[in-house]
Amino acid sequence: MTRPARRTALLCAFAAAAALLPAAPVQAAPVQAAPVQAAEAPSPLRFTSCPDSVPRPAAPERVECGRLSMPLDWHRPWGPRVEVAVSRVRASGTPAERRGILLVNPGGPGGSGLPYAVTKRAKLPESVRRAYDVVGFDPRGVGRSTPVTCGPMGGLFDSPGGDPVPAGAGAERTYLASLRALADDCATHAGRLLPYLSTEQTAYDMEAIRAALGEPRTSFLGVSYGSYLGAAYTARFPHRVGRMVLDSVVGPGSWYDFDVLQSRALLRQRDTFFAWTAARAGRFGLGGTPAAVRDSYLRVRRELAARPVAGFGPAEFDRAVYRALGRTERWTGLADGLRGQLTDGDPDGLRPAGAFDSPESRNYEAANRVVKCADGPAPSPRDIVADIRRTRRLDPQPVLTGMEASACAYWHHRPGRRTPLGSPDAPPVLLVASAHDPVTPIEGARRLQRLLPGSRLVTLDDDYSHGVFASRGDACVDDTVAAYLVRGEVPSANVHCTGPGLPTAR
Structure with missing residues (x-):
């Protein structure tokens, strides 16, 4: 491909128009190590009404949805394409209060983020809701973003x-x-999709969403697998990171090693x-x-x-x-x-x-x-x-x-x-963890912190649940994270909050 043609393809990479995957199979190619450069002038993301699966926020706020066409393989952006569905609830504060976009992901891999912009936003501290447009999206392969299927999955169902x-x-x-x-x-x-539904490819999709919205930085709230996705975005686009909160952290390492670690934590729980x-x-x-x-x-x-x-x-x-x-x-x-x-x-x-x-x-x-x-x-x-x-x-x-x-x-x-995670060039990140979370054991947060210089870990001690910020109702955690997101206040050291202990039986 000639240089002008290649540049044209790159500039079209973030086009908002929907495009269908071609019928011809795509050959799986090794992923290149060099980062892909985002297009400089992507088409804007146009929002309309949302599908019925997305809940409506309380009036007068409203949720709106749109779609972006992405390259199936960001390392070959002139090839086949996938669609990514995006949702947004605008900041409720004044223009002076606005801090940009807060992209959110609920976890998984496989969790649908399209409704999450509404459901998670409703739990966020008011100061955060006033400061950020909360933006959700279904990652590629999930929900309304070219959903993948594996049929019977070896009898799983x-x-x-x-x-x-x-x-x-x-x-x-x-x-x-x-x-x-x-x-x-x-x-x-799933066929041709198999190599291209990776976290790294989704990180490029996140960068495309940022560019399509015309924002200089991406602030991000990722829970569970969302923490892994945020760390992957940080590795590829450290200078585009705004304020990033990684909650219930998966941590670096292979997915299989993580699964083994989780299975042992479940025994303790x-x-x-x-x-x-x-x-x-x-x-x-x-x-x-x-x-x-x-x-x-x-x-x-x-x-x-x-x-x-x-x-x-x-x-x-x-x-x-x-x-x-x-x-x-x-x-x-x-x-x-x-x-x-x-x-x-x-x-x-x-x-x-x-x-x-x-x-x-x-x-x-x-x-x-x-x-x-x-x-x-x-x-x-x-x-x-x-x-x-x-x-x-x-x-x-x-x-x-x-x-x-x-x-x-x-x-x-x-x-x-392995998917690269973290970067010394990124601004300080806030990690959040429950001391006894069996789903994402706290060891993962401690290990990931070492890949993110200047970052801080907020631990909810004496807690045994998965998902902490704007989830456990702990004022110490929520106030610390809100101060970071809204005012950019990075704690001088790791923070320990007193947890609720074990529950009282109803």
Whole structure:
């Protein structure tokens, strides 16, 4: 391609007009290490009404939505394209109060950010709502942004599913075969998208959103996976970073290593849950000691493994436990659900709201694996079996629901390197963490802080839940983050806030 033609293609990279992917398959190419330069004069992002899936904020504020056409591969911007859906709620303050845009991401990978501009904004401190246009977006492959599908995903959506914790050589072989089948399904159904739904490519999309809105900087609030996405944006565009808050931090390292770390943290959290439940034996009736509660828990799981009830078996049980352990306000419901199964043979109290096999859930689960496997090196099957055995030596019945990156062992596209995170050239970033979060253990925040010089870590001590800022209702955390976002006040040192402790049973 000639230089003028290439420049024209680059300048068209952020065009707002929708474009469909071509029918011809795209060959997966190694990702280049050199950064892509953003176009200097992108088309503006034009907003109209939002789909019904996006909630409406309280009057007089309103949400508006638009779409941007992005290159499928930012390293070859003249090729096929994907669409990215964007939402915005404007700042409610005066022009003098305005600080720019606050791009937000709810996590995942696979979480839809289009409604998040409304739902998260409603929880933000008023000073932040007055200062920022809150901008949400569905990352590529998610929701309304060229959603990816992996079909049956190796039987992931079978109901009831098989036991997800392999015990013995035969069960381990079956487990690995299911991972291979999942990877094969993603290759068949997602096909050409596989290499290009990476976090790094999404970071370029974020830069395109900034440019299309005509803003000099991107301020950002990313929760859970959103912290990883923010760190990737910082690595590529450090001089475009405004004020960045990374909450419940994933941390650097491979996705598979993160999944293993999380599985061990879940064991600690579950032991805490057993002790909490035992201290309320009169309320729940599951036993007066942690060991007795554990026995009740295992009995429920054995019953459901032997006789699933209305499609609810051990896989569904483990998913429910995984969800409940991440937020302490769900512990009462989990304990009541265990009692309901033991006393009445009814697991309905354990079922999370919403169908696991809904279109939204199918998209989430597909995007989760596709993004993780596009982000860096994969484990080997031998690594997977060895780590499961090590975890089962810690506890014979672990919760492995979050081990999504295990499927990367059989992925059809292998990235050559890990997603770069952080930059010494970025301004100070604020990291936020719960001291005992089992979903994103605090070790990740401490490790990422070392890649972000001048950054500070705000820790909510004596807290056991995932998601902290504008989520836990802690004034110390919320005021510290608001002062940083609105006035640029970076704490002189890491901050420790006093957490709520374990919940009171309802």
